[in-house]
Amino acid sequence: MAVGKSPVRGWRSRLFAAGTCLFLGVFVGAALLLIAGDMLYVDKKAVMTVLTSGFIRRALWMSVWTSFTTTALALLFAIPMGYALSRYRFPGHLLADTIVDLPIVFPPLVAGLTLLVFFHQTTLGRWLGKVGLEFAFQPKGIVLCQFVVSASFAIRTVKSAFDDVDRRLENVALTLGYTQWGSFFRVSLPLVRGGIIAGGALTLARAFGTFAPLLIFVGSFRGRTEVLPTTIFLEQSVGNLEVALAVALLLIGVATVCLVIMRLVGGRPLVQQ
Amino acid sequence: MIRAEAIKFTVGDFCLGEVSLELARGEYFVLLGAPGSGKSLFLECLCGLNRIDSGRIVIAGRDVTNLEPCERGIGYVPQDYALFPHLSVAQNIGFGLRARRLSSAKISQKVGTAVDQLGIRHLLDRWPLGLSGGEKQRVALARALVVDPEILLLDEPVSALDEALRAEVCLELKRVQRETGTTTIHVCHNFEETRIVADRVGLLRAGRLVQVGTPGELFDRPADAEAARFLRVGNVLSGEAERCGKPLCGGDR
Numbered sequence: 001m002a003v004g005k006s007p008v009r010g011w012r013s014r015l016f017a018a019g020t021c022l023f024l025g026v027f028v029g030a031a032l033l034l035i036a037g038d039m040l041y042v043d044k045k046a047v048m049t050v051l052t053s054g055f056i057r058r059a060l061w062m063s064v065w066t067s068f069t070t071t072a073l074a075l076l077f078a079i080p081m082g083y084a085l086s087r088y089r090f091p092g093h094l095l096a097d098t099i100v101d102l103p104i105v106f107p108p109l110v111a112g113l114t115l116l117v118f119f120h121q122t123t124l125g126r127w128l129g130k131v132g133l134e135f136a137f138q139p140k141g142i143v144l145c146q147f148v149v150s151a152s153f154a155i156r157t158v159k160s161a162f163d164d165v166d167r168r169l170e171n172v173a174l175t176l177g178y179t180q181w182g183s184f185f186r187v188s189l190p191l192v193r194g195g196i197i198a199g200g201a202l203t204l205a206r207a208f209g210t211f212a213p214l215l216i217f218v219g220s221f222r223g224r225t226e227v228l229p230t231t232i233f234l235e236q237s238v239g240n241l242e243v244a245l246a247v248a249l250l251l252i253g254v255a256t257v258c259l260v261i262m263r264l265v266g267g268r269p270l271v272q273q
Numbered sequence: 274m275i276r277a278e279a280i281k282f283t284v285g286d287f288c289l290g291e292v293s294l295e296l297a298r299g300e301y302f303v304l305l306g307a308p309g310s311g312k313s314l315f316l317e318c319l320c321g322l323n324r325i326d327s328g329r330i331v332i333a334g335r336d337v338t339n340l341e342p343c344e345r346g347i348g349y350v351p352q353d354y355a356l357f358p359h360l361s362v363a364q365n366i367g368f369g370l371r372a373r374r375l376s377s378a379k380i381s382q383k384v385g386t387a388v389d390q391l392g393i394r395h396l397l398d399r400w401p402l403g404l405s406g407g408e409k410q411r412v413a414l415a416r417a418l419v420v421d422p423e424i425l426l427l428d429e430p431v432s433a434l435d436e437a438l439r440a441e442v443c444l445e446l447k448r449v450q451r452e453t454g455t456t457t458i459h460v461c462h463n464f465e466e467t468r469i470v471a472d473r474v475g476l477l478r479a480g481r482l483v484q485v486g487t488p489g490e491l492f493d494r495p496a497d498a499e500a501a502r503f504l505r506v507g508n509v510l511s512g513e514a515e516r517c518g519k520p521l522c523g524g525d526r
Contacts, residue, residue, distance in 0.1 A: 176369030
């Protein structure tokens with residue numbers, strides 16, 4: 001149960017450990033129970049539909065590439081932003097820090113509405129559309145929607161990771177001949193690898209499950225702007241509950257595999273004894 | 274070798290300076306002061322980690338006041354050593370050499386010389402988290418010395434060690450400094466440590482350098498009563514000095 005070296009445990013310690021693990025067990029057990037319920041409901045025909053449908057295959061591919069693109073973009077922003085928020089104090093720091101959290105607290109539906117209004121009702125949005133940056137009802141709009149609702153998770157997590165890096169390590173790197181860039185890439189960045197992986201995993205999970213803003217901003221066009229959550233919506237709206245649940249299980253499975261791979265590939269301990 | 278001219282630096286309510294100091298090549302200088310007197314801030318100013326408000330810093334004839342830390346030619350060992358936890362001991366020591374784009378063979382050779390000098394070859398494949406305080410101190414010292422700095426700045430380098438080990442490590446610091454001939458500023462608040470390593474000592478109080486001299490001069494003739502009390506010189510008696518019936522300077526002297 002314990003990680004690494006463990007102290008001598010009496011009955012009080014065992015009771016404490018059992019108490020904490022009880023909550024973990026209840027949570028994980030409930031989640032597995034719900035998934036098992038879905039599995040029992042799904043019949044063979046629904047599974048075959050999911051495995052053979054071209055639309056669902058395309059939706060799966062759309063979900064995968066848009067989610068990974070969103071995660072990469074989110075980390076591209078999260079790393080410099082997290083560093084800036086962690087290391088520099090400037091006028092408007094508090095405001096910037098708060099705005100980063102906004103997409104976490106407002107309903108995802110609002111993100112879709114806001115994007116739709118921006119690209120259709122504002123001069124700048126319409127101009128962007130005219131110069132080729134049209135996102136509404138386009139596959140690239142899926143990435144934009146996912147980015148808006150999920151990037152904050154990456155930024156917040158990476159910022160916390162930078163907060164935990166001792167500044168003296170960066171200072172020593174500076175005195176040893178590295179510039180600020182060298183210190184960042186050789187010291188700070190390797191030390192926040194765990195935070196980057198965690199932020200990436202959260203972003204991927206959120207992006208994979210994004211639905212409400214997509215419905216508003218890119219619509220639910222079969223085979224064009226369809227991701228797996230859209231498929232679930234479309235199937236259940238026409239009464240194919242078994243197929244909808246089978247797609248949901250596919251979504252859960254793919255997301256779980258992606259998250260496990262991310263953790264296995266990037267989660268090896270960097271600091272050794 | 275190093276000249277600090279009227280350095281002034283303010284942070285919050287605390288003001289360092291103006292501090293002026295000049296060290297000869299190969300000198301081992303100890304900056305002594307109570308915690309909070311500004312010793313570490315002074316070192317950080319010399320390193321370039323704090324931009325000074327006014328004054329000038331000259332190292333080996335070069336005005337480095339406006340140069341970045343990486344351009345100053347210094348070796349810096351902070352308190353608790355700040356070893357890079359994601360790098361092995363060998364990688365920690367060779368870290369500064371990589372910034373100088375030396376070949377792998379040259380890096381291995383220089384790291385080898387440094388570890389032999391400090392007797393830590395057996396630690397090369399270890400990781401910082403598994404090292405004892407004394408081992409960390411030696412690795413940090415090797416990392417700072419391996420880049421052949423013009424000046425070595427040590428911020429309380431033995432304060433994290435236990436009492437029994439301090440004297441031994443101080444003797445080793447002095448030996449290594451003599452062998453390398455590196456001009457050194459060593460910050461501490463321990464008198465025993467000061468007596469072992471210092472060629473000269475400066476007493477810093479509330480951001481001001483109140484006395485500079487050899488350890489003998491400092492401990493035998495403190496600048497004033499407050500310095501005497503800090504240095505724990507016994508028999509501090511109040512009185513007035515006079516010559517031929519005329520007071521010399523009054524006060525506690």
